[in-house]
Amino acid sequence: MKLRRVLLMAATVMAASAAQADTLVDVARERLNDDVPIPMFKVDTSWPKLPDDLILGQVPGLSVDRNDNIWILTRPNSLDATETGLDSDPPIAVGCCKAPLHVMQFDQEGNLLRNWGGPDIAPGESTVTGKGPEAVETGNEQWPANVHGLFVDDAMTVWLGGNGNGDHVVLNFTMDGKFIRQIGRRQSTDGNGSLEFLGNPADIASNGESVLVADGYINKRIVEFDEGDLAFKQMWGAYGGAPDGGTRDEPFDQSQATSTGDGGANPESRSFGDIVHCVVRGPENTVYVCDRRNNRLQLFRETPSGIAFIKDIVIAPETGGTRTASDVAFSPDGTYVYVADMMNGRVWILLRETHQILGSFGRNGRYPGQFIWLHSVDVDSAGNVYTTEVNTGRRVQRFVFTGLAE
Template sequence: MESSVPVVMSSGGFSFRAIADWAKWPSDWVMNEVTAVATDSQDRVFVFNRGDHPVAVFDPDGQPLFSWGTDLFDRPHGIWIGPGDEVYCTDDLGHAIHKFTAEGRHLMTMGVRGRPSDTGNSSIDYRTIQRSGPPFNFPTNLAVAPDGDLYVVDGYGNARVHQFSPDGTLRRSWGEPGSGPGQFKVPHGIAIDRNGVIFVADRENSRLQRFSPTGEYLNEWADVARPCEVAIDDLGRVYVAELGYRTGMWPGTSAPSVDSTGGRFSIFDTTGTLLARFGGGQRPCEPGDFFSPHDIWLDSKGNVYLSEVIRSCCGNKRPAVGDYHTLQKLERLEGTAP
């Protein structure tokens, strides 16, 4: 991608400067698309990508620091950084979650790489799931609760949330295929607020479901379009990356339309009231707009990092790497909503 001009985007008192070419990728690194992004206690940015340097780490200005993860993953999908800078990586095609130090030293694996649980599914298509099952079958993302417990959404080949102790011992699971309360069609993203309330991005049901720490259904928020991931700031506001309906549709479903809701991200207050919304425009590959939002993360300064899986969502009509953005830094402007 040629150097782009930052674009200021504003909504509901929130203003960001969108920088589409923020990450300065070394010329000899192959990077097809960024599936997930997270920052550590130093605001170093960990970029989980489908390239030859799967975990690429940058400073806040986008300069590369180091990388690791070669040959460790079947397909990178989700990343989460815990309070002690532990790095959790979700390998969906590997059916496993891996825990590392920030420098890439392996600490723990949950699941058995290459061995999916039995849900009766015949592929990564959630519509082939016949029943819910134990961990894991194409898991998607993980979040760490305030008490240190680990919650995994499991994901493309299952329809469950799994709760683990910090050492990886399974405590409980809940969920089944469907559209009712506590049921899922691709539980894709997850975040936990400071009170322990669990937000699950139930993507193909286009809703966020909220649960207690032990899995009791609380309620759902429906003003979202195929949510992929959730982030929560220090004030409890909820940021949602939404894939939208123009791309990434499953085989056999209605063809997407340019008039359909596009990729976007939204900000809600603690009650589910919409505060701000960005993207969804007619030029989704331009800075400040979004083609296929997949992950979202906030750093300590309120800056937003948003990754997109454009090549995956385009199927066989994949654009050249330089023709789109797959990771944008949305720099919060001073004087806007804190």
């Protein structure tokens, strides 16, 4: 009997592996250096397993937690009534679909574990009249009008921000969606020099000692706050200097993400461009900042005496449109850096020791393993890579690590 159970278990594992193999699809890839091993991936077309009645909108946030669960931040407001007919009263569709709430947690198999978000769980309340740039808000609601950026810290609390009209706030919640605290305040902004207010923050990184905010859609800076009381600690702009380059007039409109009004990317600019899109803590006390509109990362190191600039990492400098460096992640052992490239629809693979570009995977397109407005990237402890897309991309994808190509 024992042997039979063992054989049955082995058969079950083999069947599961075979089933997964059937859902793994090759992706476009490019290798630029045959002398250095490079990670290889296949996209899992079965992931995630959304409930039958849900549909994703834009996905502007992504974070893998300490337990290898995958969190995404969605924009229900990016879906229209023809996509969410079940949400109408009465429903105007049969079977599908409804919009999910903003924050979604999935396990490794892609099962939905949690789904929460919206104005009801944040302080304040407001009334909005009008639509789009002409909308007028009255009140003190703190939930962002257009969410942007997600980070789950080691204490399993969730941080998120927003880049919509008046969204000058970062909110912190428990993993079940209970409000804890906030940085900044909606409808209040005061430029790059403010010690208290933000300007449409794009991203957050918390390590238990301090919280870094990429304050980057209205302002152009990185701001650091104490983890305990959220008191201001320091701020910096390009090359670690004082934040400069001015601020954007409100409100930010998505069309500005492709505008050439800034004259195009300048990877040698002494100021951050007009979207400081990510802030990511890396190995060895490093901090990576996505200066997306200038097609570069800026690499810093946290030291006892403050932040120290290390180098520029330029990504496809000739690129226009939405530009390139939108997010950063690392292989589990810290050997490789993954850079999400929004305009070119690919994930670049860099050797972290030198930041030499080794190759890439993905391409622009709508099939599995392809990208439209690639926005965020993160990695689990097994080396699997996750990505999200905004605009008309509207999805999260899982790329399974299959080994190193020698």
